[in-house]
Amino acid sequence: MYGVDGRKFQRQYKRSISNFKDWEQKPHAEDWILYPENLSHQLSLDEVALSDGELYTVLTSKKAKGRKGSIVAIIKGTKSDTVIEYLLKINRKLRLNVKEITLDMAGSMKLIAKRCFPNATQVTDRFHVQKLAIEALQELRISHRWEAIEQENNLLMQAKEKKKNPEIEIFENGDTRKQLLARSRYLLYKTREKWTASQKKRAEILFSEYPDLEKAYNLSDGLRKIYNQNIQKSVAMLKLAHWFKEVEESGFKSFSVLRKTIMIHYKDILNYFERRSTNASAESFNAKIKNFRLQLRGVRDKAFFLFRLSKLFA
Template sequence: MDFHLDTLLNLPDISVFTCYRQEDFTFLDLHFLNPKVKCKYCQYSTDNIHQERPILVRDLSICGQAVYLKISRRQIYCPFCKKYSTESLDFVEQGRNYTKRYENYIYERVKELTVEQVSYHEQLSAEQVKNIFSRIAQRKKKDWSNPERLSLDEFSKEKGKRQFVTVVSDLDRSSLLEVIDSHKSDEIIQVLKAQPQAMRDNVKEVSVDMWGGFQKVVKETFPNALIVIDRFHVMQLVNQALNKIRLLLEFKGLRNRCLLLKNGENLNREEQEELQILLNQSPCLGIAYELKEELRNIYETSTTVKMGFRKLQKWLVYARCLFGQTAETIEKHIQAICHYFINRTTSGVMEGLNTKIKLIIRQSYGFNTFESLREKLLACLF
């Protein structure tokens, strides 16, 4: 019996009988201080042990050394229940080879690192790490707790590939609520309808891009929500149109692109002068640039839906000539675009969250199924 090791081990009613090393591992041979075992059905307790079966349980490392606990699984025969009953242990779940605290530790590690890294450091297989993580993740599942403003967005699974996942986030809490392995409206609807109706009815606004599929999703799953086309997606579309004109007019180079697309008010004096020289070379490019800046101005200065709507319609008269298809798209969605002016709802606040989502997707090569990627995203960002 070693009291110092007992203190270190910190498990109630258990003492370290002996401690030895074998290969890369430290083994702690434990024994129970309480000679009696309770029947798990009726709580009757007896010291008449029917049989003992030794098991090995992985625990937290001590002094950088991987630790296995050697414990006896004690079984009794209960004369009242007329059944055999195996002792239940507080620190390890039935049928598991890891202590609860070790499983929680692995879960936290996977949130920070990749499965491969954790597997390497802990001398566990990738499968073991994934299994532990998934168990704890399942248990920690939380509910959405009545969000009022949501955002629906898509992310590509691999950079440059057109395979998307749909991401649902809570705009007020800047947290991730759900990740769906699809970019088809019917499949998204199916997943979202698993959430309680009352909670979905309570959603007041949903911010989306101009993809028609999302609007269908919102109408069917959040029937009382206002659809708001995200301001940044509209600006992005116009920036793309402006950039196309730049390329058509053969003003090549990254510098030109940067000068044109940057917010006018963020340019320093030198950049402003450079931009002016560029715009002077082509009236067409000049007008396209002014239109882009004017749209940004409309967003900044309109205070009501009506005001925004009026200004946007006026803007469209000129935009149609230069931006063609882009202007048509904006016109088609003008109502939902103008809903922005009610609460100025935008997914812009999600930028930090989106960066983390992308990072985790990129890091998660160890998770080869979508479900494990989803579990990791929700574990880290819910």
């Protein structure tokens, strides 16, 4: 429109207009950047892939709500020793003021939080726990789907050998058994109240054909309901104890593994019910990074990419 070559302007912006060459964090930007002034009482700790699946540990402030002042630190890798080394560069007095930090269940993240922010209460993100429950449910659905695929393949082969039309079972909603299990994927993510009319019909058929799937769905939904209720920590403990009992009685191996995982992280999971803090702000910030990366069609110069992120969010 203005007769300016895009690539030439991009080079000029990087070399002159943006002041990138004078950026104080440029010498070590590819390995770490720190903004101690953005520390707040509540932080989120997570990981994100900048390019080619290379992971960076990202520490953000909840106070900024995903806007300017969000970035506290971005450090290359997820190795706890490396991340701790750089975070300890932040003044100890500032680090001791942090009261709460939300994170996932990774052992490295917990160690980072413990060493760098000793006064902070660790809160395991509820969505990571619920995701495991949904994956346990979907694992059971997928196993049934493979059985249905094999069953249909056998029917087709037999019909071909006998030179007859295959007699494939079709349910009242028009789904075959294989289709029923494939199309039930999304309804199992939702609560019953959010099902559409067709999903209600499909769920009714699915649960009548596979009672174990209904039992697994009830377990997954039961855990979600515990999180959704505005209850105190002591009540949550009681409800989780009842849920543990239901898991034991169900006999599902994947849910049994989930129960053990929750027990290992029990204290940090229960901390959620004090302030109902989640890692949603970190996940939202990660989405913004990915969207920014998409607009740039990838990341070639990581230092410059982090410089532009800092201009927007630090």
